[in-house]
Amino acid sequence: xxxxxxxxxxxxxxxxxxxxxxxxxxxxxxxxxxxxxxxxxxxxxxxxxxxxxxxxxxxxxxxxxxxxxxxxxxxxxxxxxxxxxxxxxxxxxxxxxxxxxxxxxxxxxxxxxxxxxxxxxxxxxxxxxxxxxxxxxxxxxxxxxxxxxxxxxxxxxxxxxxxxxxxxxxxxxxxxxxxxxxxxxxxxxxxxxxxxxxxxxxxxxxxxxxxxxxxxxxxxxxxxxxxxxxxxxxxxxxxxxxxxxxxxxxxxxx
Amino acid sequence: xxxxxxxxxxxxxxxxxxxxxxxxxxxxxxxxxxxxxxxxxxxxxxxxxxxxxxxxxxxxxxxxxxxxxxxxxxxxxxxxxxxxxxxxxxxxxxx
Numbered sequence: 311x312x313x314x315x316x317x318x319x320x321x322x323x324x325x326x327x328x329x330x331x332x333x334x335x336x337x338x339x340x341x342x343x344x345x346x347x348x349x350x351x352x353x354x355x356x357x358x359x360x361x362x363x364x365x366x367x368x369x370x371x372x373x374x375x376x377x378x379x380x381x382x383x384x385x386x387x388x389x390x391x392x393x394x395x396x397x398x399x400x401x402x403x404x405x406x407x408x409x410x411x412x413x414x415x416x417x418x419x420x421x422x423x424x425x426x427x428x429x430x431x432x433x434x435x436x437x438x439x440x441x442x443x444x445x446x447x448x449x450x451x452x453x454x455x456x457x458x459x460x461x462x463x464x465x466x467x468x469x470x471x472x473x474x475x476x477x478x479x480x481x482x483x484x485x486x487x488x489x490x491x492x493x494x495x496x497x498x499x500x501x502x503x504x505x506x507x508x509x510x511x512x513x514x515x516x517x518x519x520x521x522x523x524x525x526x527x528x529x530x531x532x533x534x535x536x537x538x539x540x541x542x543x544x545x546x547x548x549x550x551x552x553x554x555x556x557x558x559x560x561x562x563x564x
Numbered sequence: 565x566x567x568x569x570x571x572x573x574x575x576x577x578x579x580x581x582x583x584x585x586x587x588x589x590x591x592x593x594x595x596x597x598x599x600x601x602x603x604x605x606x607x608x609x610x611x612x613x614x615x616x617x618x619x620x621x622x623x624x625x626x627x628x629x630x631x632x633x634x635x636x637x638x639x640x641x642x643x644x645x646x647x648x649x650x651x652x653x654x655x656x657x658x659x
Contacts, residue, residue, distance in 0.1 A: 352605050455598065459594070
């Protein structure tokens, strides 16, 4: 790869990771004022803020590499097809069990992903990962406990947790699929080869599920496309809310 | 989930410079582990602390209003228990 190609690839990669963080952060923030009780409301709001902060770091780096567009341009002025987040992250927040189950799947994934990214040859990505992994370990502690609490709780909470897992399952495969860009970056020690994380992710997940008395679903179906910009119908609605102010009042500050 | 089924916990936080844990408030949680996490999220998110204690409110044994007279009044007339009661020799006036 020439220096320019490498720079462009790194920029695209930072945007993907920024999109993952922003979209999930936005989804989690929908729980603010809707949490099951005050303490959880504040705690989950903190997680949303961690993700928004992470999005800023990735977009900020992308802006630095880009030289023209700013982090706000990336967040507020791109359309659905330009977003490259995993589909799982844009799904509506659902009930509390659904949100916590998604959180567990993502937290386990991020724990493994960031542990590799920390050693990236790209100093900035490595530094972002070093900060993010501490947050993610805490997120995992929370989502793990919630899934166990719900799965091993009442009949209703168990049913909701199992439904959530079944509904999410087909969206999980995408996390471990590599495209050409990610493979190139992994080959030169900048990106993460996520296909190598899958087995470990499954085994960590199955430990939690066993404790939660939940059943790992069968691999029957898969939905993919996020990394290519093909989204579910949910992303457009999410972006409408996220981008409205900035588009209606460009450059607005408060 | 209804909050009535959650237990009340008292939260104590040791600040960066402090040597002791100070009572900062209370919260609802299902168990100790969750209480510790909520304490982290509700009371230390602006880096107020380096160590947290949580304790079930019902485990605290507190003195009662009617105890005040026999608990606290007797010390009112014993000023010699205070360091300020004693006149210091001049050489140690900066104590």
